Amino acid sequence: MPEKDESQAKPREEPRIGVYVCNCGGNIGNVVACDNVARVLGKLPNVVTSHSHMFMCSDPGQNLIIDDIKEKGVNRVVIGACSLFLHEQTFRSAVERAGLNPYLYYHVGLREQVSWVHHDNPKEATDKATRMMMGGIAKARYMRPLEPVRLDAGKHALVIGGGVAGLRSALDIARRGLQVTLIEKSHYLGGHMAQWERVFPTHQKARVLLKELIERVLAEPNITIHTGAQVVRTQGYVGNFQIKIRQEPRGVHGAFPNEQEAVAVCPIKQRREFDYGLSTRKAIYRAYNGCVPESLVIDWENCTKCGECVKVAPEGMINLNEEAREFDLKVGAVVLATGFKPYEPLYGEMGWKEFPEVITLAQLHRLLDDEGPSDGKFYWNGHPVRDVAIIHCVGSRQIEGVHRPQPDGNVNNYCSRVCCTASMSMAALIRQKAPDAKVYDIYEDIRTYGRGHEDYYRNAGKEQVTFLRYFAEEIPEVMRADESADRPLLVKVKDHLTWGETIELPVDLVVLATGMMPNPVDDLIGMFKVSPGNDRFLLEVHPKLRPVETAVNGIVLAGTAQGPMNIQESCAAAGAAASKVAALLIQGEVELEPFVAVVDPERCNGSGKCIEHCPQEEALTLETFTENGRTFQRAVVTPANCNGCGVCAGVCPNRAIDVAGWRLDEFEAMVEAITDEIPAMEGAI
Amino acid sequence: MTNTLKIDALVVGGGIAGMQASLDLADQGYQVALVEKNPSVGGMMAGLSKVFPTLDCCSCITTPKMSAVAHHANISLMTYSEVQSVMGNEGDYQVRVMKKPRYVIEDECSGCRSCEMVCPLDLPDYDNEYGRGAHRVIYVPFSTAVPQKALIDIDNCIYCGKCLKACTTNAIDFAQQPEYVNIETTSIVLATGYKTTPYDAKKEYGGGRLRNVVHGMMVERLLAPTGAYGRQLRPSDGRQPDNIAYVQCAGSRDLTLGVDYCSRVCCMYAIKQAMLLAGALPMADITIYYMDIRAFGKGYEQFYENAKAMGIQFVKGKVARITEDENQNPILRVELIDQNSRVVERKHDLAVLSVGMLPGFDPNSMYGVPVDKDGFIKAPNPNISPTLTMREGIFATGTATGPMDIVDSIITAGAVAAEAAAYIQSHNGHRQLVAEQTERSVTHA
Incomplete structure (x- = not known):
């Protein structure tokens, strides 16, 4: 049976509206004359009480509402405050604690929509706030109690x-x-x-x-x-x-004794992602020793299905035709x-890709790892690394107009939080692995903020790491040294710790402390x-x-x-x-908001327009009913699937469908009230 | 009279971390007792002005949570109460809590503040206003306090009896005695917070001696809408300052004070205050003297960039010493590292020390929970389980585990709730968890 909308049928109680204007600790009150707004609104019909308060969301503020509901018989609440995203729940629970249906409260955004955007014009802002509140009060006269949609939730x-x-x-x-x-x-x-x-x-x-x-x-x-x-x-x-x-599919089912042989016969060589390209792997591979799950996996993108690995593996272990x-x-x-993914520097950004001796901090981790591509020996291109420069904030704290944007036009203007301490930790590790190495740390600010992080900074100092400070506007340059030089690279940096002098550092390796970027998840978004x-x-x-x-x-x-x-x-x-x-x-x-479509059975003639335009799946259906021998069709709402968008209300030729809590009569009353005269007040605003 | 309360989690400390942890546990259906030593919940956060990086008014974030812990069906809130002893073993702790006498019957007081109106004595408000404001001998702690109940500073009361007559609900009881509550709990969450570095700790900076050297929390109160003055002024002559200096790391990263760590919040609160001051005093020059600007959180770097764009000056250099001239203007001796490392003396008319965070409480003797070398609660597995302590069944969150800002405190509060909830679940898996069951297991003994 289509639900009968009882709230329309039964005579409604006389609205007794309580109006509350929040100063938001000055966020609103410093622009909008909240006391005046409250006083003006107090003159409107049905408004029983009208207050302004420093913090409506505080316990005393909430108690004001609760007392008015209990003592003054307030049965509709209109609050002008911050965005409803912040405190709709706060006020709903206060209204509910007073024994009133929580949906008999309406929230007007006076901060984001008024005081913050009109801070240069207090008089007009006050006027706008008053009008928006008048709209809220007009809506309140039409508000009906609602119940949230309750549904079973999967645990x-x-x-x-x-x-x-x-x-x-x-x-x-x-x-x-x-x-x-x-x-x-x-x-x-x-x-x-x-x-x-x-x-x-x-x-x-x-x-x-x-x-x-x-x-x-x-x-x-x-x-x-x-x-x-x-x-x-x-x-x-x-x-x-x-x-x-x-x-x-994984392609490989469990471990087998001659795994190494199966990998060895694979003819494909690929960049090993796990080592950030510092080593290679086959098309049948294991990410790293000890990984979970441990068994080998096929790289389907690059596997040619030549079948060499299948030949050497025990039967049934490898299936190159496995389906997803x-x-x-x-x-x-x-x-x-x-x-996240590490920031990938642009070609030529501090020598990236231009010179093979420029690596990232993530690659340095792999290089210094005992189980890494060089077994933890601090070697590059087969030679021991002596002098290293670590450059901070590569792909972090970028400034538009200074840093080259990424292909999508963005710059990363945030701090990546982890690179400073990670760099300090690695700098000290370099000194341990290569006690003769000179380590230059080129930074903007050292942000070793966390518990125990500062120890890494101090320790790097003790390990004689040399610190140089650059400003974002003067990005250090990495260039090829003269052939005669005994270090392949030269880092040129304007160092603000030594009187802004430009210093040239001959080094074997440059490490870019690249920041974090979110993993691309547009599909999930x-x-x-x-x-x-x-x-x-x-x-x-x-x-x-x-x-x-x-x-x-x-x-x-x-x-x-x-x-x-x-x-x-x-x-x-x-x-x-x-x-x-x-x-x-x-x-x-779980409880869902009750703002879903409702059908007026008296008016619905089964035109089906709403179903035609409904963007949600299975939110509206046309069902056949028989009453008193008469058979007819009517729209029926499945509340769980309705998102309350209101498209149906717009297309219905009979005004037979509406969104609960946002009915057309409410909108009409609001529009009228907002454009209405503001009641005069002695003493003027 | 002694009450006994059987609960799943005892949360110690009603600052933002303790409140959030209580709410996150209570929302999962667990019975929680929240014990706060002060007469109101809210902690240090309740006294702040606006908060970085959103510039939301701080009360708008914290007061609803204060209200929520007071009204949640699964939370027993005990303010002005202190844990006296902790007995028992892992998963089965017996805790004795003393409710200190307010000399006002909490259930009777309506918070109307009539008593305050008639009380003849004003006292400097050290707890909330750092001595800059005043409260009566009988007082509601602050305008947004939860609970909104008065208390009497009995040591300063002259027993004139005016409040007795003014009180409409007969709530005043000069003979009130401490009450004790015995709590049986499966788990304990320590959210005991921090205290700020005393601003006279670093003698060279003249805090407490030079009148126009103030600290960050004092400025918070000047900027807060609930503050004592509602405007910005300097202490010596009440004039509006127009050349303000911020001294960063005044108590952090300073081995001479035995504090070798970064306090995490001072850079951001200094930048925030500078922005708010620039808004309130558009003509004022504001300079922040820093070692490193640590704007590491989400949205913080952009906040820092905005401050620079607003004209706030950032000067790299550690302030060595502050003196004053004959007009009590602070004079900062500082090495301008960015400007050829010149050592200069610069005159300002107000200097703000960006004081850092120190551990608020050593829980070892009471809870058997050791602290680390920095004085904050030791975490045995800080990376994977940041809220564990060295003792099973006792967890820690917020600034009790090291300096952190509000965002991180709230996050670790959620984490401690998950950790404690899992522990409770494994301990009393059989106990029925029904949130609607509001009937508390309170028995009078």
Whole structure:
């Protein structure tokens, strides 16, 4: 049966409106004359009480509303304050605590929409604030109580990304008794952390630490892991996401004794991503020794299917014709832990690609790794490296107009957070491995901010690392030294620690401390409808109020997908994300906003226009009814699938469909009120 | 009278980290007790003006959380209370909490502040205003305090009885005694926060001696809408300053003070204050003397760039000494590293010391949780499990684990909630977790 809209049928109670104008600690009050606005609005019909307050969101502010509801019989609440993104929930819960339906409150944005944008014109801003509040009051007269849509939620979360943040959040969610599926795009777990030599501030071996974490994840019965897997399609909403996953085949099924032989016979040679190209691998390969899962994998992009490896491997171990598989998941929430990629310098940027002796900090980690391409010997091109220059802020803290933009036109104007301490740590390690080496550290600011990080800076000083300071406007130059010189490169830097003198440093190797960029996840951004920020990292709702949540309910962020972080910070963010997922799913039920389409059965004649234009799948259907022997068709809403966009209300020829909480009569009243005369007031504004 | 409370998590400290950790645990259905030693929750954050990098008014972020911890069905809030002893073992701690007497019956006080109106004595407000403002002997701590309940500074009360007569709810009780609550808890979360470096710690800077040398928290109060003055002025003569200096690392990265670490927040709060001051005093010159500008967080570098674009001067150099002239203008002796390393003396009319963070509390004797060499709680596995302590079942978050800003405190609060929740889950997996079950297990013994 189509729902009968009772709120329209029954005579409505007389609206008794409470009006509250927040000063926002001066954010609004320094521009908008809040006291005057409150006084003017107090004269409007149905307004029972009208206040201005320094902080409406504080407990005393909330109590003001609660007392008015209880004592003055206020049954509609209109609050002019910051953006509703900040405090709609705060005020809804206050209204609800007073025993009123939380949807009988309307929020007018006086900060973002008025005081911040009109700070140069207080008089007009006050006028605009008054009008917007008048609109809110007009709407309030028409507001009806609403109930949120309650739905069963799957006690199951999907974590996208198998780096340290993804692993940590999967573990934390699973430990709360929820099911977790972890998918990782590559064929092994651990992400970039596996590639680091050591981690600060503990100076532990990164892979040892990682292995411990992976073992805990593997031991957790609630976690299912799929490597080589990606999301290809999503549908649904919080509590009930339907997700299609595509898993690329591995091609190799488990370990076998003569793996080395199978790899040796492969004729294909490729750049080894794990070593950032410092070594090569075959088309059948293992990312690194000790990786999880451990078995070899086929690089399908480059494999020619020549079959040489199949010939030497035991039968059935390698299948070059294995197909990708797709499967569906139903999850209640999704953690995006899609991580970062190191900034790739542009050709010629401080000698990158122009001179082979210019490498990145990530490559230096591989070079100094005992299990790396040179077995940890500090060699380059077969020769021991003597003198090194490390240049900071390559691809970080860039300034438009100074730094060359990337192909997409962007510059990275943020700090990448980790490179300073990582550079200090590596500089000291170079000195340990090559005690005679001169290490020059060319920086803008040393940002060893974290706990124990400053020790690395001091230690680098003790290790006689030479510091030179450049300004972003005077980027150091890397050039080829004269043939006669005994160092292949020359770094020219205007050093502000030595009276702004230009200093030339002959070196064997230049290390660019490249920053972090978000992994390109445009496909996921599109599928989940989350937003990237100006820095192109994924955007949280609010850095302090909801720091790991996205604007899409049920989609949370963990780790460097959100911005540069070190391992510690990634794990903390992963824990915070897990807390949110647990709070959301542990009850097995989620609440959705009630702002969904409602059909007026009296007016709907089954024209089907709304269904034709509805952009959502399965939100509206035409159903056949028989009443008193008469058969007719009518639109029916499935609230869970409706996103309240209101397209249907616009196309219905009979005004038979509306969005609850945002009905046409409310809009009309608002428009009228906003354009109405402002009531006169003695004493004037 | 002693109450007994059986809970899943005891959170110690009601600053932003403790509040967020409480909310994140309570939202998962766990029973939480939040103990705060001050008469209001909110911690250091409640006293700030606006917050970087969004320039949101700080109260807009913190007061709703203060309200939320007070009203959450799963949180028992105990303000003006202190942990007296911790007994028991991993997963089964018995904690004794003392509720200090407010001399005002909390359940009766309506927060109307009639008592404040009639109280004849003003006291300097050291707790919230650094001695710059005043409160009465009977007072509600501050306008957005939670709970909005008065308390009496009994040591300074002259028992004139005016408040007794003025109180409409008969809430005043001069004979009030401490109350004790016995808490049985599975886990403990330490969110005991930080304190700022005393601004007279570095004698060369003259903090506490030179009148126009102030510290960052004082400026926060000048900038805050709830502050004592509501405008910017310098202490010696109440004049608006127009040439302000910020002295960075005044208490951080300074081996002479035994503080070898960076306090993480001072660069950003100095930049923020400079921007707010530039807005309030458009003609003022503002100079920030720094060693390194550490604008490392999300959106921070752009914030720094905006400050430069606004005309705020950034000068690399560690201030050596501050003296004053006959008009009490601070004179900074500083090496201008960017300008040929000249050593100069520069006159300003107000100097702000960007004081850093020191550990607020050593939990070792009470909780058996050791601290590290920097005095903050030691983390056995700081990278993977940053909220663990050396003792099972006891976790730490926020600035109790090292200097950090509000964003990072909130993140680690979420992390500690996840860590503690997993621990509670493994310990009392059988316990029913139903958030709607609001019936508290409070028994009177």
